Amino acid sequence: MKKSARGVDPSIRKFDLNIEKILEDWEVYHGIREVIANALDEQLLTNTKDIDIFQGKINEWHIRDYGRGLRYEHLTQKENLEKLKNPNVIGKFGIGLKDSLATFDRKGIDVSIKTQFGEITLGKSEKHGFEDIVTLHAYIYPPVDPQFQGTEFFLKGVTQSDIDKAKNLFLKFSGDLTLEKTQYGDILKKRDNTGRIYINGVKVAEENNFLFSYNITSLTKSIRKALNRERSNVGRTAYTPRVKNILLSCTTKTVAEELVKDLKNYSSGTTHDELNWLDIQEHAVKILNAEEKTLFITSEELIYSSSAVDEARDMGYKILTIPNNLRDRIRGNTDVAGKTMVDLDQFRVVYTDSFTFNFIDISKFSKNERDIYQLTNNIFELIGGKPRVVKEVKISDKMRRDFITNMDTTGVWESGSGRIIIKRSQLKSIESYSGTLIHEIAHANSGAPDSSRHFELELTHLSGVLCSNSLKR
Numbered sequence: 001m002k003k004s005a006r007g008v009d010p011s012i013r014k015f016d017l018n019i020e021k022i023l024e025d026w027e028v029y030h031g032i033r034e035v036i037a038n039a040l041d042e043q044l045l046t047n048t049k050d051i052d053i054f055q056g057k058i059n060e061w062h063i064r065d066y067g068r069g070l071r072y073e074h075l076t077q078k079e080n081l082e083k084l085k086n087p088n089v090i091g092k093f094g095i096g097l098k099d100s101l102a103t104f105d106r107k108g109i110d111v112s113i114k115t116q117f118g119e120i121t122l123g124k125s126e127k128h129g130f131e132d133i134v135t136l137h138a139y140i141y142p143p144v145d146p147q148f149q150g151t152e153f154f155l156k157g158v159t160q161s162d163i164d165k166a167k168n169l170f171l172k173f174s175g176d177l178t179l180e181k182t183q184y185g186d187i188l189k190k191r192d193n194t195g196r197i198y199i200n201g202v203k204v205a206e207e208n209n210f211l212f213s214y215n216i217t218s219l220t221k222s223i224r225k226a227l228n229r230e231r232s233n234v235g236r237t238a239y240t241p242r243v244k245n246i247l248l249s250c251t252t253k254t255v256a257e258e259l260v261k262d263l264k265n266y267s268s269g270t271t272h273d274e275l276n277w278l279d280i281q282e283h284a285v286k287i288l289n290a291e292e293k294t295l296f297i298t299s300e301e302l303i304y305s306s307s308a309v310d311e312a313r314d315m316g317y318k319i320l321t322i323p324n325n326l327r328d329r330i331r332g333n334t335d336v337a338g339k340t341m342v343d344l345d346q347f348r349v350v351y352t353d354s355f356t357f358n359f360i361d362i363s364k365f366s367k368n369e370r371d372i373y374q375l376t377n378n379i380f381e382l383i384g385g386k387p388r389v390v391k392e393v394k395i396s397d398k399m400r401r402d403f404i405t406n407m408d409t410t411g412v413w414e415s416g417s418g419r420i421i422i423k424r425s426q427l428k429s430i431e432s433y434s435g436t437l438i439h440e441i442a443h444a445n446s447g448a449p450d451s452s453r454h455f456e457l458e459l460t461h462l463s464g465v466l467c468s469n470s471l472k473r
Contacts, residue, residue, distance in 0.1 A: 015138040031100035032166035042067035064152040069115035110156035116148040171201040182249035188213035204234040211272035216242045256287035290337035294318045358398040369427040391418035399423045411436040413443035
């Protein structure tokens, strides 16, 4: 469709685009971007088939949607109430189309638009009432095909490169792989080592040190305010809160594993920017904890609790080193599935709860072992009798490992069952058996762990009672 084909048709109407100043830094592909954006919006609003972008004649490109058709009224600059009510469309105001037409005119691109309501071209004419001022006008012709569906732009003079640059600004044509969708937007697999920030499918920024790309579909006030006519160079402060919302809403192991893998580089300072946010670190490990058996441990704990780490590996745990502040953040908390996070302290609880003793019946004792075990009540008498909290004393040849000494424990006090459990090897002598028994009685009476002040005081007290009663005899 050529402008010259219409000649000076008396039915032509001229619509003053009223453009005095255009965006001087816009290139042809910026104008094409606005045409594509409008076409995609119309496709979304009318639920019609995909838009077409194809080359016709040499250097002539077509962009067509199959919606309701462009009217000359759409060339006015005003808020589009329909688009304002739809959060997923790209445009909101009648600015982008006029900017694109002005750019095409400035760059020498021949533009024709075809709809069922008429055909539109561009030209320069005197401003009505001010013949000394010439402005850009849209020339409106009667429709050639009143049954035509949608809107088709004919752009003569654009290149393949112009089209490619414009299409590269849209998620629809980017080929970016969606990893997960959330209520705030989508997490996308990064390509070409560049993170891209899209807003409703249009690229507005690039992030070289982001782990992922993102398509923000739920806009905040700050994002709306930051969106300019160019839809580019939107500042990070505007979209960072939404990127965090997207990550904190993700639930898939795929995303969590990528975050956790990157977190391993924390100590070397080579993590991507998302992993500098503590709440994102926390969310990632909470997903991982829910998905698989993982022990989260600091680098210091990895060195000083090697026996616990070895035991965890033997029990099928994946070991992940995390920063100290993250360890403090997750300690005692639950993951996304409501399970307790497994740091070193929690692993000890898990290990203790899962351990099964191998109790030995007295009939299996050797004579020496039986003779020593039968002195149990005598030992109790030396300290004033068996404490009420102690129900029984059991012997096992299998004991829990002490993760500090990396050796099996020789005795255990179980407050829940009221049992003192002593390793069978302690029955080799009265000294070793009685010493272990007194140690566990101190735990039973004090309710305190080793190295605590309360436990030490109780052990000292029992030693004094023991000596006193022995001397009286």
